[in-house]
Amino acid sequence: MLRPYQQSALEAVRDSYRRGHRRALVVMPTGTGKTVLFAEISRLAKGPVLVLAHRQELVSQARDKISTWCDDVVAVEMAAQRDLTAPRGGRRPKITVASIQTISRRLTQIPRDAFKIVVVDEAHHATADSYREVLDHFASGSEPNWVLGVTATPDRGDGRRLGEVFSDVAFDYDIVSAIEDGWLCPVRSFLVQTEVDFSRVRKIAGELATAEVERILTKEPHLAEIAHPIVEERGDRPAMVFAASVAHAHALSRVLCEIAGDPQFAAAVDGTTPSEHRAATIERFRAGEIQVLVNCALFTEGFDVPQIALVAIARPILSRAFYAQMVGRGTRLAPNKKDLLVLDFVPGNCRHSLVQAIDIFADEDDEEIVATARRVALQHSEEGEFIALERALELARQEVEARRASVEYQLMHRDPFALVGVQTERLRPRSPHEEPATEDQRRFLLKAGFDAERVESMSARQAEEVREHLLDRKAVGLCTPKQARELAAIGIDPEELYYDEARDLLAALRRAKKSKPLADIRAEISERGAAALELD
Secondary structure, eight states: OOOHHHHHHHHHHHHHHHTTOSEEEEEOOTTSOHHHHHHHHHHHOSSOEEEEESSHHHHHHHHHHHHHHHTSOOEEEETTEETTTSOGGGOOOSEEEEEHHHHHHSGGGSOTTSOSEEEEESGGGTTSHHHHHHHHHHHTSSSOOEEEEEESOOOOTTOOOGGGTOSEEEEEOOHHHHHHTTSSOOEEEEEEEOOOBOTTOOEETTEEOHHHHHHHHTSHHHHHHHHHHHHHHHTTOOEEEEOSSHHHHHHHHHHHHHHHTOTTSEEEEOTTSOHHHHHHHHHHHHTTSOSEEEESSSSSSSOOOTTOOEEEEOSOOOOHHHHHHHHGGGOSOOTTOOOEEEEEEEOSBOSSOOOOGGGGGOTTOOHHHHHHHHHHHHHHHHTTOOEEHHHHHHHHHHHHHHHHTSHHHHHHTSOTTGGGTOOGGGOOOOOTTSOBOOHHHHHHHHHHTOOHHHHHHOBHHHHHHHHHHHHHHHHTTBOOHHHHHHHHTTTOOOTTOBHHHHHHHHHHHHHHHTTSOHHHHHHHHHHHGGGGGOOO
């Protein structure tokens, strides 16, 4: 029986097709049963169905789930298995699960109208050329077909939009709703400050360069500062750790075992691990013989061990979608499991904007709220407390709302020229009978910081009044409009500040921004005033 939101998704897909969309997308978090949804669609389909996946494990999982759900045999087209292109008895199956790599090589052997519905599992990969070639092949048959994409992470790190492939987001169920509805476990955050310096690491293909990150993270001090919190905070939680590379995974597993004093405490697996050994290691992890499973980008999709209750992101991540896939390994419900703890390791120095757990819960929140929520989570972590991500965001929203109602916030959003005594509300656009500002007046006002459109709307009389007012301020040494704009943006009233005072404050601000977010600087100024900038 479908869960309520799965039933809603099914009806939404039907409605999308009725509205004329041939390619619909369903977004549901990891652990909420996307496979069950397209298994039911396959069962109800009045024609052949093809399910596409990009890895062997996903093909096998989809086949098993669909065959159980539909109580029917599901064909597989992958490598040596040719249930579709060389079926026994010559009869094509109703439901086929295929790897995209295999079927793209065998398109010439498959009629264009072979399928009524094509399902793309993990549809965030669907913008790849191989997928588009397959989808276009089946779209050009004599009978029109429908395409259904399912994914937990519709945003892509490479910037390509799924709108290039899918014409309608038929259904979107977010992780916060799934937790509130009781279908996923609550997620709590714990941030660990480290001494790692990623400031000189290059960005390649949307992420930090693996070789450079590996060179840094495999140093013994950094291995220890990641391993210790995992051992200390784990309790009795089965834990999965995402490492930066194969070498990092195995080195981190070694250090975890050393700290725990147990050679069986942790194990590392990666794409080069023989499948038999990998399967045996995973089974030992499921059975509780191994406490921590360390991997290198191996289990971001399609890995289902519901009892995982700690996910440690032991590598820098720039892609929100990639990060969400990792966290999704631990969001499923399981007996005696109360919540998921996410360990985030915050580098001491990094010029890149790394993803944290809070980001995957903050779809509709602005930058100021997210930055404040990160600070709230860090404060709790420094006090040795875990905090639910929904709680961190709620506290941040309340703090920002209060801040925006404050004098400082109103100051930040005032016209900077009003802050230096220019009555901007009186600067109405000049009438056709008034002389425009002269070239010298325009040049002066533009240099002072007025925008070109406002200057062009001034009369010569208005421009001269403003120019004289600003020259009077300059004569007594008061700050400039440009300085006023920058100071007001951080909540400092510049009206009576002298030029030298403003210059020193702005220099201190530039120094402070190198070590902390602007939202934190604003909060400190709101609490302590300009002294928060430490003008020494």
